[in-house]
Structure formats: structure tokens, C-alpha cells
Amino acid sequence: xxxxxxxxxxxxxxxxxxxxxxxxxxxxxxxxxxxxxxxxxxxxxxxxxxxxxxxxxxxxxxxxxxxxxxxxxxxxxxxxxxxxxxxxxxxxxxxxxxxxxxxxxxxxxxxxxxxxxxxxxxxxxxxxxxxxxxxxxxxxxxxxxxxxxxxxxxxxxxxxxxxxxxxxxxxxxxxxxxxxxxxxxxxxxxxxxxxxxxxxxxxxxxxxxxxxx
Amino acid sequence: xxxxxxxxxxxxxxxxxxxxxxxxxxxxxxxxxxxxxxxxxxxxxxxxxxxxxxxxxxxxxxxxxxxxxxxxxxxxxxxxxxxxxxxxxxxxxxxxxxxxxxxxxxxxxxxxxxxxxxxxxxxxxxxxxxxxxxxxxxxxxxxxxxxxxxxxxxxxxxxxxxxxxxxxxxxxxxxxxxxxxxxxxxxxxxxxxxxxxxxxxxxxxxxxxxxxx
Amino acid sequence: xxxxxxxxxxxxxxxxxxxxxxxxxxxxxxxxxxxxxxxxxxxxxxxxxxxxxxxxxxxxxxxxxxxxxxxxxxxxxxxxxxxxxxxxxxxxxxxxxxxxxxxxxxxxxxxxxxxxxxxxxxxxxxxxxxxxxxxxxxxxxxxxxxxxxxxxxxxxxxxxxxxxxxxxxxxxxxxxxxxxxxxxxxxxxxxxxxxxxxxxxxxxxxxxxxxxx
Amino acid sequence: xxxxxxxxxxxxxxxxxxxxxxxxxxxxxxxxxxxxxxxxxxxxxxxxxxxxxxxxxxxxxxxxxxxxxxxxxxxxxxxxxxxxxxxxxxxxxxxxxxxxxxxxxxxxxxxxxxxxxxxxxxxxxxxxxxxxxxxxxxxxxxxxxxxxxxxxxxxxxxxxxxxxxxxxxxxxxxxxxxxxxxxxxxxxxxxxxxxxxxxxxxxxxxxxxxxxx
DNA sequence: ACTCACGGGACTCCCCGTTGTT
DNA sequence: AACAACGGGGAGTCCCGTGAGT
Numbered sequence: 001x002x003x004x005x006x007x008x009x010x011x012x013x014x015x016x017x018x019x020x021x022x023x024x025x026x027x028x029x030x031x032x033x034x035x036x037x038x039x040x041x042x043x044x045x046x047x048x049x050x051x052x053x054x055x056x057x058x059x060x061x062x063x064x065x066x067x068x069x070x071x072x073x074x075x076x077x078x079x080x081x082x083x084x085x086x087x088x089x090x091x092x093x094x095x096x097x098x099x100x101x102x103x104x105x106x107x108x109x110x111x112x113x114x115x116x117x118x119x120x121x122x123x124x125x126x127x128x129x130x131x132x133x134x135x136x137x138x139x140x141x142x143x144x145x146x147x148x149x150x151x152x153x154x155x156x157x158x159x160x161x162x163x164x165x166x167x168x169x170x171x172x173x174x175x176x177x178x179x180x181x182x183x184x185x186x187x188x189x190x191x192x193x194x195x196x197x198x199x200x201x202x203x204x205x206x207x208x209x210x211x212x213x
Numbered sequence: 214x215x216x217x218x219x220x221x222x223x224x225x226x227x228x229x230x231x232x233x234x235x236x237x238x239x240x241x242x243x244x245x246x247x248x249x250x251x252x253x254x255x256x257x258x259x260x261x262x263x264x265x266x267x268x269x270x271x272x273x274x275x276x277x278x279x280x281x282x283x284x285x286x287x288x289x290x291x292x293x294x295x296x297x298x299x300x301x302x303x304x305x306x307x308x309x310x311x312x313x314x315x316x317x318x319x320x321x322x323x324x325x326x327x328x329x330x331x332x333x334x335x336x337x338x339x340x341x342x343x344x345x346x347x348x349x350x351x352x353x354x355x356x357x358x359x360x361x362x363x364x365x366x367x368x369x370x371x372x373x374x375x376x377x378x379x380x381x382x383x384x385x386x387x388x389x390x391x392x393x394x395x396x397x398x399x400x401x402x403x404x405x406x407x408x409x410x411x412x413x414x415x416x417x418x419x420x421x422x423x424x425x426x
Numbered sequence: 427x428x429x430x431x432x433x434x435x436x437x438x439x440x441x442x443x444x445x446x447x448x449x450x451x452x453x454x455x456x457x458x459x460x461x462x463x464x465x466x467x468x469x470x471x472x473x474x475x476x477x478x479x480x481x482x483x484x485x486x487x488x489x490x491x492x493x494x495x496x497x498x499x500x501x502x503x504x505x506x507x508x509x510x511x512x513x514x515x516x517x518x519x520x521x522x523x524x525x526x527x528x529x530x531x532x533x534x535x536x537x538x539x540x541x542x543x544x545x546x547x548x549x550x551x552x553x554x555x556x557x558x559x560x561x562x563x564x565x566x567x568x569x570x571x572x573x574x575x576x577x578x579x580x581x582x583x584x585x586x587x588x589x590x591x592x593x594x595x596x597x598x599x600x601x602x603x604x605x606x607x608x609x610x611x612x613x614x615x616x617x618x619x620x621x622x623x624x625x626x627x628x629x630x631x632x633x634x635x636x637x638x639x
Numbered sequence: 640x641x642x643x644x645x646x647x648x649x650x651x652x653x654x655x656x657x658x659x660x661x662x663x664x665x666x667x668x669x670x671x672x673x674x675x676x677x678x679x680x681x682x683x684x685x686x687x688x689x690x691x692x693x694x695x696x697x698x699x700x701x702x703x704x705x706x707x708x709x710x711x712x713x714x715x716x717x718x719x720x721x722x723x724x725x726x727x728x729x730x731x732x733x734x735x736x737x738x739x740x741x742x743x744x745x746x747x748x749x750x751x752x753x754x755x756x757x758x759x760x761x762x763x764x765x766x767x768x769x770x771x772x773x774x775x776x777x778x779x780x781x782x783x784x785x786x787x788x789x790x791x792x793x794x795x796x797x798x799x800x801x802x803x804x805x806x807x808x809x810x811x812x813x814x815x816x817x818x819x820x821x822x823x824x825x826x827x828x829x830x831x832x833x834x835x836x837x838x839x840x841x842x843x844x845x846x847x848x849x850x851x852x
Numbered sequence: 853a854c855t856c857a858c859g860g861g862a863c864t865c866c867c868c869g870t871t872g873t874t
Numbered sequence: 875a876a877c878a879a880c881g882g883g884g885a886g887t888c889c890c891g892t893g894a895g896t
Contacts, residue, residue: 009853030330032246036890047891048854057890106333112388116329117243119392120319130392164389164398165405169378172385176377179328180343185377192378222872222879249864260865261880270864435875456756458672462868473869474876483868532759541818542755543669546745556819590815590824591808591831598811602803605754605769611803618804648857648894675886686887687858696886859892870881 015053017043022060023068027110030117031061031125058124061114065128069111073132078139086152087143088197091166095193100183108178112171137163144200154202162200169193228266230256235273236281240323243330244274244338271337274327278341282324286345291352299365300356301410304379308406313396321391325384350376357413367415375413382406441479443469448486449494453536456543457487457551484550487540491554495537499558504565512578513569514623517592521619526609534604538597563589570626580628588626595619654692656682661699662707666749669756670700670764697763700753704767708750712771717778725791726782727836730805734832739822747817751810776802783839793841801839808832 021043025034036057040046054060077094084090099105107113111132118125140163147153173189234256238247249270253259267273290307297303312318320326324345331338353376360366386402447469451460462483466472480486503520510516525531533539537558544551566589573579599615660682664673675696679685693699716733723729738744746752750771757764779802786792812828 011853014853029334030243030245032243035888037888046855048856048893051891052853108329108333113329115392116321116326116388119394120321121242126392126394130394133389133392161401161405164386164401165382168385168389168402169382170385171388172381172383173377175325175329175384175388176346176381179332179339179346181339188374188377189381192374224879227879248862250862259881261867261882263880264865264867265879437875440875455760456669456671458669461866463866472877474878476876477869478875534755534759538814539755542747542752542814545818545820546747547668552818552820559815559818587827587831590812590827594811594815594828595804595808596811597814598807598809599803601751601755601810601814602772602807605758605765605772607765607769614800614803615807618800650857653857674884676884685859687860687889689858690887690889691857853896855894855896857892857894859890861888861890863888864886866883866885868881868883871879872877873879874875874877 011053014045014049018045018050018053018060019064019068023064023110026061026064027107027113031057031114032117036060058122061118062124062128065114065125065132069114070132070135073111073136077136081139081143084143085150087140087147088153088200090143091140092194092197095170095190095197098186098190100177100186100190102181102183105174105177105183105186106181109171109174112174133167137167140166151202154200157200166193166196169196224266227258227262231258231263231266231273232277232281236277236323239274239277240320240326244270244327245330249273271335274331275337275341278327278338278345282327283341283345283348286324286349290349294352294356297356298363300353300360301366301413303356304353305407305410308383308403308410311399311403313390313399313403315394315396318387318390318396318399319394322384322387325387346380350380353379364415367413370413379406379409382409437479440471440475444471444476444479444486445490445494449490449536452487452490453533453539457483457540458543462486484548487544488550488554491540491551491558495540496558496561499537499562503562507565507569510569511576513566513573514579514626516569517566518620518623521596521616521623524612524616526603526612526616528607528609531600531603531609531612532607535597535600538600559593563593566592577628580626583626592619592622595622650692653684653688657684657689657692657699658703658707662703662749665700665703666746666752670753671756675699697761700757701763701767704753704764704771708753709771709774712750712775716775720778720782723782726779726786727792727839729782730779731833731836734809734829734836737825737829739816739825739829741820741822744813744816744822744825745820748810748813751813772806776806779805790841793839796839805832805835808835 018039021039022034025039025042029035029038036047036050039060040050043049050060054063080090080094081087111129114125115129115133119129120126137160141159144153144157144159144162148155148157148159169189170193173186173193177183177186177189231252234252235247237255238252242248242251249263252273253263256262263273267276293303293307294300324342327338328342328346332342333339350373354372357366357370357372357375361368361370361372382402383406386399386406390396390399390402444465447465448460450468451465455461455464462473462476465486466476469475476486480489506516506520507513537555540551541555541559545555546552563586567585570579570583570585570588574581574583574585595615596619599612599619603609603612603615657678660678661673663681664678668674668677675686675689678699679689682688689699693702719729719733720726750768753764754768754772758768759765776799780798783792783796783798783801787794787796787798808828809832812825812832816822816825816828
């Protein structure tokens with residue numbers, strides 16, 4: 001009549017489940033309006049587990065940025081770019097892979113969502129989010145620089161500036177698409193960004209001229 | 214020519230004060246986290262006045278979109294564009310006029326803020342915000358079309374598409390600037406957008422070639 | 427270009443509309459939970475009219491008892507009984523006329539409803555309601571006494587006591603029917619009361635013996 | 640044999656204290672007008688405890704019916720009747736035991752009070768209250784039937800109908816007494832009900848004739 | 853390491869009543 | 875006599891956090 005071994009208590013797993021559940025609730029409701037009880041229900045845990053691993057809701061939010069959102073950006077953008085031989089081709093591939101289906105666009109970009117909501121309210125959020133944006137921009141810029149050195153990217157462009165333009169336009173289109181619930185607007189954005197990326201190639205490599213230095 | 218002491222019981226003024234105070238609180242804290250008591254304190258009114266003019270916080274939010282945010286967009290973008298002889302010059306002027314000072318960029322775009330927060334949570338918000346985006350895009354597109362007919366805008370571009378690109382990039386840069394608290398990133402964006410707008414001019418009018426059709 | 431004569435202001439009519447609307451709202455929601463704004467909407471009037479005619483919600487409630495409920499009891503019970511040649515026949519007729527349809531029984535007895543809710547909370551209500559009950563009981567008792575003098579009612583019964591029994595049983599059945607939403611229970615009660623009333627006839631007039639003195 | 644200091648964190652006790660305090664407040668003020676803060680003050684607890692045990696005021700009301708009022712009826716009526724050898728004697732005993740003192744009659748019957756107030760407003764209340772009435776009536780009817788089989792109750796009466804008459808008249812008298820604040824009216828009712836119950840005995844057992852078949 | 857019961861502070865909404873006005 | 879605008883006090887609900895216990 002022994003008790004089943006049940007779920008072994010593995011703190012790392014518990015922490016990960018909390019982070020994942022919190023990410024999903026924050027993503028849907030925003031950080032401030034998210035309900036910790038809903039997070040716990042989703043994770044199948046209780047208050048005690050949460051406050052054992054995190055000091056407060058705010059700390060949980062910070063951890064979500066650092067341990068869920070930042071790694072997500074890394075996997076989606078930075079890792080492929082770091083491995084890329086031709087950064088432009090890689091960026092085009094990433095842009096292409098963005099879903100234009102409703103469930104995806106209706107949620108928007110987690111990073112941008114949190115940033116819009118919290119960056120002006122909590123300095124701890126802002127700095128952590130800024131760090132993610134910075135890493136994102138730096139990763140793109142570094143890839144472009146390597147491309148410049150290797151000859152796959154025009155030399156007369158500013159990598160940092162170009163990266164910022166890419167990110168801004170990308171986030172802007174996601175934002176518009178989220179509100180309009182219209183996949184076509186995102187489709188149009190993907191096309192524009194693709195065309196822009198083509199102009200970043202060296203002149204002798206293609207017939208196109210650069211749009212913006 | 215003395216103004217009456219007034220101040221007492223002018224419903225239009227009261228309503229306007231409520232809307233303005235609500236706009237400011239919503240702009241700062243987001244809609245869901247905004248405190249109606251703070252709105253009332255800012256407006257110098259009480260619960261009775263609010264409940265008399267608006268059925269709920271949600272109704273107040275809807276009214277803020279329609280009666281504060283939408284008119285703001287109209288005044289800033291649509292009116293100048295409607296009067297414009299050269300739409301490109303006008304758009305460049307508007308872009309130029311954007312402040313890069315911290316207090317301005319730290320808040321972000323009211324329209325985009327509300328949209329990010331509420332469009333996926335409340336259909337009433339989403340539709341009203343979408344209507345503002347739609348009017349904004351249509352206003353730019355109409356101005357570009359007129360420019361095409363009058364010869365001040367290249368004929369080989371799609372007005373709607375171009376308008377969407379402008380808005381997306383504009384909002385994206387505002388978003389990045391808000392989080393980074395760095396005016397330089399917005400400065401860079403303004404420059405990029407200005408350069409892009411120049412490429413929309415007819416070819417014979419300038420030496421530049423268009424970047425994106 | 428003269429303004430239409432519109433509704434002439436007839437204070438008595440306004441007061442009556444307020445009382446009627448208040449009665450209906452109180453009947454449905456109970457006094458404490460009734461909403462004065464709903465009363466006014468039903469009456470097609472506004473706060474000013476109400477507080478011109480009544481000092482407070484409480485005063486309105488008092489007036490409803492005295493000017494709506496009490497007259498209702500008078501018309502339904504006292505007037506027929508006062509005119510009655512044979513009080514027993516008259517009482518049977520009144521009992522027979524009670525509707526067993528759902529909309530009627532679901533509301534219950536207005537007098538009893540208010541009494542249950544308010545008599546232990548507000549002495550002003552209690553006294554006015556007690557006065558209505560007292561008049562009701564006295565009216566039945568007086569009719570029975572006249573019947574006794576005229577020979578149409580058994581002389582070995584106490585009129586006051588018999589009246590109280592009638593009212594109690596009548597209200598009790600209405601109460602049960604209201605909760606059960608079952609007309610059959612009220613039907614059964616009407617039958618019982620009718621049989622009881624028959625036993626009040628003098629012995630030589632019918633074969634039955636009285637149940638309770 | 641010392642009792643632990645206890646008092647801390649025994650959910651069943653806490654829940655019971657909430658139910659009891661709620662019952663008393665509802666009994667005095669009516670459900671809708673009862674103040675949850677008063678309930679909590681009476682129970683010596685706070686909002687958190689209430690919200691932990693009950694989802695809403697409505698749920699608390701439902702629980703009060705099922706866990707306070709229904710058991711009260713069971714103990715007072717159903718248990719004695721279930722054990723009764725002579726149901727008529729038992730019923731007379733119960734009726735006799737009703738207090739005619741002011742504090743008791745001023746409150747009225749908790750079941751009837753709630754029923755009057757809520758049965759037409761909330762279907763959840765109505766059904767739960769109807770279930771209590773149904774159990775009450777069935778308990779009396781079952782006891783009468785047993786009496787009929789054993790010869791202690793007249794066979795020419797309908798048990799269900801007779802039970803309904805008893806309950807209706809009982810509740811009606813309580814209602815009148817509550818409003819009049821006069822114990823004599825309830826005294827009179829108890830006498831009437833006692834006399835009626837005597838007529839339910841078999842004919843050969845006593846000299847009396849039945850009043851109502 | 854995690855559970856459960858509970859504390860307690862807002863926040864939105866409701867609604868009675870008042871005031872200035874026509 | 876009646877209206878519209880507004881004052882202002884809670885009421886019910888929500889939800890973050892704590893603490894004893896296992």
C-alpha cells in the first residue's frame with residue numbers, strides 16, 4: 001500500500017514551468033493585468049512554489065525576460081545569424097518564416113508587447129528589455145559586418161543603423177498586423193523587408209541600387 | 214469682454230476634462246492599470262460626474278480613442294495632408310517635427326500603446342483603433358494619389374502599400390526609441406524615413422532612384 | 427414657431443405615476459434593492475420630480491403602502507365585503523378569483539413581500555403595513571359579525587380569530603406557490619379555504635359541522 | 640487532555656463561522672442588503688478567507704441555504720418526524736414548541752424570508768429553497784402516511800395536501816406575527832393548528848369530526 | 853520544496869441625494 | 875414643477891503576498 005512515487009520534486013523543472021506559464025499569461029494579458037493565480041493554475045502549482053522561486057511578481061517578470069524572451073530571440077535570430085555564411089540570405093529566410101496566420105499575428109511580438117507596456121513604468125523591466133533589443137541589434141550588425149568583410153554585404157552601409165531599421169520596420173509591421181487582424185498587411189511588410197534586404201547586397205552582385213545608404 | 218466665472222455645470226467642458234484626464238492616465242499607465250480615481254483627481258471631479266458621462270471604464274476608453282486619439286491623428290497628419298500641394302514635402306515636414314527629447318519619446322505613440330495592450334483583449338477597442346489606423350493610412354494614400362495625378366509623386370508606387378510602410382516604420386522606430394530612451398535612434402529613423410520619402414519623387418525631378426516600387 | 431403645448435404639468439398625475447412606477451419596482455426587486463433611477467425611467471421622469479414630491483426613498487416607500495397597497499386591499503377585499511349580503515359567499519368569490527397563472531403567483535403578495543422585508547428594519551414601514559393588515563382583518567371580521575347578526579354566519583366563532591386564520595392561510599399558500607412556481611399548490615389552497623369557509627355557515631343551513639370554533 | 644490552542648487555520652471551522660455569520664446577517668437584513676463586511680466582522684475574518692471559501696456573495700447565499708437552513712429544518716421537523724410513533728403527537732409538539740416571544744417572532748422564518756426575497760430574482764436561490772420546502776413537505780407527508788398505515792392517522796386524507804396546508808398556515812401565521820409584533824396572533828395560530836391536527840386522528844379514536852377531508 | 857488557508861488593500865461600479873437652472 | 879449635472883459614500887470583487895505546516 002505504498003504511495004506512488006508521484007512527481008519527484010525537481011526544482012529546475014518547477015521553475016521552468018513557472019516561467020513558461022508566466023510567459024504565456026503575460027503574453028496574453030500583459031504583465032500588470034496578468035493573474036498570478038492563472039499562472040499557477042496553468043503551471044499546476046501553487047503560491048508557495050512561486051514565491052519560493054521568485055521574490056515577487058516583478059521578479060518573475062524580470063526572469064521571464066531573461067530566461068524566456070531573450071533565449072527566444074537568440075534562437076530565432078542570433079544563432080542562425082552567427083552561423084550564417086551569407087547574412088542577407090539568412091535574414092531573408094527568417095523574415096520569410098514569419099507566420100501570417102491569425103493566431104500568430106493576433107498576439108504580436110512578446111518582446112515588443114512587454115516593452116510597450118512596462119518600459120516607461122519600471123526601470124528594471126526597461127533595462128532588461130533594452131538589453132534584449134541591444135543584443136538583437138548587435139547580432140544583426142555583427143553579421144552584416146562579417147558579410148561586409150567577406151564581400152557578401154555592401155560596404156557603404158552602417159551595420160548598426162541598418163539593423164535598427166530592420167528591427168523597427170519589422171516590429172512596426174507586426175504591430176499594424178496585430179491590430180488589423182489582417183495577414184495581408186504583414187505579407188506586404190515581409191515583401192518590403194525582403195526587397196530592402198536585397199538592396200544590401202554588393203552592387204556588382206545584383207542589378208539593384210541601394211535605397212538608403 | 215470679461216469671461217463669465219463659468220466653471221459650474223457645463224457638461225461639454227466636464228466631459229472634455231474627463232476625456233483629457235483619462236487620456237493622460239491611460240497613456241501613462243496603460244488602460245487596464247490606470248486608476249479611475251487618479252483620472253478624477255486629475256480632472257478635479259468625482260465619481261458621479263464620470264458615471265454620468267460614461268457607463269464604464271471601458272466606455273471611457275472607447276470615447277478616449279474616438280474623441281482624443283483620433284482627432285489628434287487628424288490634426289497632426291490628415292489635415293496637413295489634405296491641404297498639401299506636395300504630399301511628400303508635407304510628410305517630410307511632419308516627420309521632421311517629431312520631438313526627440315526624452316519626455317516625448319519615453320511615452321511612445323498613444324495610438325500604438327493602446328493598440329498593443331488592448332487590441333487582442335477587447336474587440337470594441339480593436340475596432341476603434343483599427344478605424345484610426347485605417348483613416349491614417351487612407352489619408353496618406355489619398356495624398357500620395359493626388360500627388361501622382363499632379364506629377365509630384367512617382368506613378369510606379371502603390372499608395373496604400375507605401376502608406377502602410379511609412380506608418381509601420383514610424384511606429385517601429387518610436388517603439389525602439391521608447392524602450393531605449395535614446396533620442397539618437399529616433400533621429401536615425403527620421404533620417405531614414407526622410408530619405409525614403411525623397412525616393413518617392415518622380416525620377417525626372419531628382420537624381421535618385423526609387424528603392425522599393 | 428411656437429413650442430407645442432407639450433405635457434401640461436399636472437402635479438397629481440406626476441405623483442401618481444411616481445407611486446405606480448415605484449410600486450412596480452419595489453414589487454419586483456424589494457424596497458431596498460429597488461433602483462430609484464429605474465423607477466424614474468419607468469415613470470418617464472427625473473430625480474427632480476421625485477424629490478419634489480417625496481423627501482426620500484423611505485418616504486416614497488411609505489407613500490406606496492398608503493396610496494397604492496392599502497387602496498388595493500380595500501378594493502379587492504373591503505369594498506366587496508362591506509357591500510356583501512352574505513360575507514361567506516363573498517369571501518369564497520374573492521378566493522376563487524385568485525389567478526393561478528405563473529406571472530401572477532411568481533410575484534407573490536405585495537403586502538406580504540414588503541412586510542417580510544421591511545417590518546423588522548424600519549418602524550415606519552412596519553406600522554403602515556400593520557395598519558393595512560389590521561384594516562384587512564377588521565374588514566373581514568366586521569363582515570362576519572354582520573353575518574352573525576343576520577344569521578348567515580355561525581354564531582359560535584370568533585370573527586377576529588377567524589379573519590386572522592383566513593389571512594394567514596391565504597398568505598401562506600401564496601408564499602409556497604411563489605417559491606414552487608407551481609399553480610397546483612395554490613389551487614389546492616383555494617380549495618381548502620373554500621371548504622373552510624363553508625364550515626362557517628350556520629349548522630341548520632348546511633350539513634357540515636364546523637371544524638374549528 | 641488539553642485542547643490544542645487551535646484557532647489557527649482549520650478550514651472547516653472557518654467555513655462554518657462564515658456560514659453562520661452570513662446566515663445571521665442575511666436573516667436580519669435580507670440577502671441583497673446584507674453587508675459582507677458585517678458578515679466578516681461578525682465572523683472575525685477578512686475578505687481573503689471569504690473569497691477563499693466562496694466564489695461570490697451569491698455562492699455564499701446558496702451555501703447558507705444548503706448548509707444552514709436545510710439542516711435546521713431537518714433537525715427541527717424531519718428528524719423528530721422520522722422517529723415518531725405518532726406523527727400527530729409529534730407535530731403538535733413541534734408547533735407547541737414555537738416561541739411567541741418578541742425576539743423570535745420579529746425575525747420570522749429564515750426559509751420563508753429568503754424565499755420571499757430571492758425566489759423571483761435568482762433561479763439558483765429558488766431551486767435550493769424549493770428543495771428545502773419539498774423535503775419539509777415530503778417529511779410531513781411520509782410521517783402521516785406511516786401513521787395511516789399504523790392506524791394513528793385518518794385514512795381519508797391526502798398526506799401531501801395536508802402537509803402543504805400545515806406549512807402554509809404555519810408560515811402565514813409567522814408572517815402575520817412578524818409584522819404585528821404581537822405574540823397573541825401567533826398564540827392563536829398555534830391553537831388553530833393544534834385543533835386542526837387533532838381532527839386528523841381516526842374518528843373512533845376521538846369524538847371530533849374532521850374539518851377538511 | 854511545496855501546499856493550503858488566509859490577510860488585506862485597492863478598484864470598479866452602483867446608487868441615493870443635492871444643486872443650479874429653466 | 876421638473877430637469878440635468880454632479881457629489882460622494884460604500885459594496886462586491888479581485889488579487890498580491892504571507893506563514894504555518896508537511
